[in-house]
Amino acid sequence: MDQKYQEAADHYGFNCTGCENNCCLTRFYHYTLLEYLYIYEGFKTLDKKQQNKLTRDAAEICRKTGLADETGQPVRLMCPLNGGGLCILYAFRPMICRLFGIPHELQQPGMEVMFHSGCEAFSERCMGKGYFTFDRTPFFIEMANLELALKQTVGIRQKIKLTVAQMIKTFGDG
Ligand code: SF4
Numbered sequence: 001m002d003q004k005y006q007e008a009a010d011h012y013g014f015n016c017t018g019c020e021n022n023c024c025l026t027r028f029y030h031y032t033l034l035e036y037l038y039i040y041e042g043f044k045t046l047d048k049k050q051q052n053k054l055t056r057d058a059a060e061i062c063r064k065t066g067l068a069d070e071t072g073q074p075v076r077l078m079c080p081l082n083g084g085g086l087c088i089l090y091a092f093r094p095m096i097c098r099l100f101g102i103p104h105e106l107q108q109p110g111m112e113v114m115f116h117s118g119c120e121a122f123s124e125r126c127m128g129k130g131y132f133t134f135d136r137t138p139f140f141i142e143m144a145n146l147e148l149a150l151k152q153t154v155g156i157r158q159k160i161k162l163t164v165a166q167m168i169k170t171f172g173d174g
Pocket residue numbers: 023024025079080081082083086087088089090093094097164
């Protein structure tokens with residue numbers, strides 16, 4: 001996934017150096033136990049002080065998000081793992097964080113192939129460059145297969161839909 005992303009980024013000469021419309025402000029949901037456990041692996045590498053701060057920040061983000069949802073306000077809150085513009089657990093980040101920003105295609109079962117443009121920063125900097133075939137489909141399939149194998153192994157059927165903040169909040173819940 002990372003390798004293919006880099007190939008595409010190199011094709012366009014695109015290098016994410018952060019932007020005002022930071023994608024870490026987006027409320028992304030993640031749907032796999034695999035990603036939840038992988039972030040937990042990363043979380044365990046941090047010292048206790050960092051862990052405590054992260055769980056406090058995550059709880060606060062969840063609280064503010066809940067309030068905004070109740071009042072119908074849009075939510076744009078920084079992911080608790082973004083520290084000074086960088087992802088604290090970069091090596092452990094979820095799939096969408098690895099794939100975001102570059103134009104891509106995706107074929108969902110029984111549907112036409114869908115093409116999506118890159119992020120705002122990409123469009124500003126790389127407009128007019130020819131499309132590099134970047135198909136997310138194999139990554140989604142592989143992730144789904146790994147998730148199935150994991151859930152069968154541990155005997156879990158429950159579906160997951162969590163933001164990174166919600167995940168980290170649960171780490172603090174013990
Ligand atoms: S996990 Fe890392 S890359 Fe993903 S939104 Fe949070 S800070 Fe950004």
